[in-house]
Amino acid sequence: MLTRDTARFLASARDCAPDFGPATARAAFLVAPDGFGRAEESATDNRYMADAEGFDAARASAQHRGLQRALSEVLPTICFPGDPGAPDALFPNNVFATAPGILVVGRMRHPVRQREAGRTDIRGFFRDVLGYAMRDLSEQLHPCELTGALVVDRARGIGLCGLSERCDEAGARLMHEALGLRATLMFDLAPGEYHTNVVLAVLAGRAAIICPAGIADPAVVEAIATLYAPHAVLLSKDEQSAFAGNAISLSGDAVWMSARAARALAPSSRAALAAAGFGVRAVPLDAIEAAGGSLRCCVAEIY
Numbered sequence: 001m002l003t004r005d006t007a008r009f010l011a012s013a014r015d016c017a018p019d020f021g022p023a024t025a026r027a028a029f030l031v032a033p034d035g036f037g038r039a040e041e042s043a044t045d046n047r048y049m050a051d052a053e054g055f056d057a058a059r060a061s062a063q064h065r066g067l068q069r070a071l072s073e074v075l076p077t078i079c080f081p082g083d084p085g086a087p088d089a090l091f092p093n094n095v096f097a098t099a100p101g102i103l104v105v106g107r108m109r110h111p112v113r114q115r116e117a118g119r120t121d122i123r124g125f126f127r128d129v130l131g132y133a134m135r136d137l138s139e140q141l142h143p144c145e146l147t148g149a150l151v152v153d154r155a156r157g158i159g160l161c162g163l164s165e166r167c168d169e170a171g172a173r174l175m176h177e178a179l180g181l182r183a184t185l186m187f188d189l190a191p192g193e194y195h196t197n198v199v200l201a202v203l204a205g206r207a208a209i210i211c212p213a214g215i216a217d218p219a220v221v222e223a224i225a226t227l228y229a230p231h232a233v234l235l236s237k238d239e240q241s242a243f244a245g246n247a248i249s250l251s252g253d254a255v256w257m258s259a260r261a262a263r264a265l266a267p268s269s270r271a272a273l274a275a276a277g278f279g280v281r282a283v284p285l286d287a288i289e290a291a292g293g294s295l296r297c298c299v300a301e302i303y
Helices: 006-014 057-072 109-117 120-129 169-178 218-226 237-241 259-262 266-277
Strands: 027-031 077-080 096-099 101-106 133-136 150-153 156-164 182-188 199-202 206-212 233-236 246-252 255-256 279-284 300-302
Touching: 006 182, 006 218, 027 057, 027 266, 057 077, 057 279, 077 120, 096 300, 101 120, 101 169, 120 133, 150 169, 150 199, 156 169, 169 182, 169 218, 182 218, 199 246, 206 218, 218 233, 218 259, 237 259, 255 259, 259 279
Parallel strands: 027 077, 101 133, 156 182, 206 233, 255 279
Antiparallel strands: 027 300, 096 101, 150 156, 199 206, 246 255
16 A cells, blocks of 8 residues: 555554564675765755865765674675765665565666666675665656655664655656555654655654654644654754664664764753663764764664
8 A cells, every 4th residue: 555645554564463474684794985976966956064164084985894893793684885976875775675586776867876876786686685676767757766755664664754855656656666665654753854764764663753853744744743753763863864773673672873863862851762772873974964864774784
């Protein structure tokens, strides 16, 4: 089921048992920030991006290596080289997503990022090394920036898809079908928001971090909070601006976010995460955040 009707979605999603698949990934991959800099095309609809003088490529590279080291303590984490001609290619989860045995390749809105979808090394790794089948959405016309636009509850097979310039309704349907989801809710992001995963995260299928200011319709916020009650953590605008919504769980006991995001967490938010069984693990990523994304954006999950 793919719908904009929050009541219909909620009725269906409540009946989805947590038997769709593993709640968290078995591995992850990153793409190094080689050629890191301000991508002017991406900046046209990413208000979180810093001005050109705010980019520090060397610091971003060091922080990215630190991220890989930290994540590798929890699950296998590999890193592909970056492309100096693709300055914001360090956010591969927008381009590549997986389901068990399947690699999905998305269609990016901006040409500067569309070239990432053609990478033969990443495609070859999944096809020839892991033996995954491929569902290639990169050549069709509708933007569908995968787990940037679509937040997925992997345990129950539920999708939460925020629509913007980077994902339209047709793109949402393509992603819903490619990942074989049971129920997906489509909704509009608030004006000025570009990706759902900056304002929403589902943690190991049992909790949600929600930034109400990032979602256009309060009824959508209420529906998602109801679905994950009592473990729906509603963040303030200040927490959202610090990328606290751009978080991910890679195990059942921790939520990962940037050090900036962790510092911004209100005591009540941290307590709510603890009540849901999640400790907060943080990595310094301020240089990377100049590109308008944070920790979750850097992590492409392997299921």
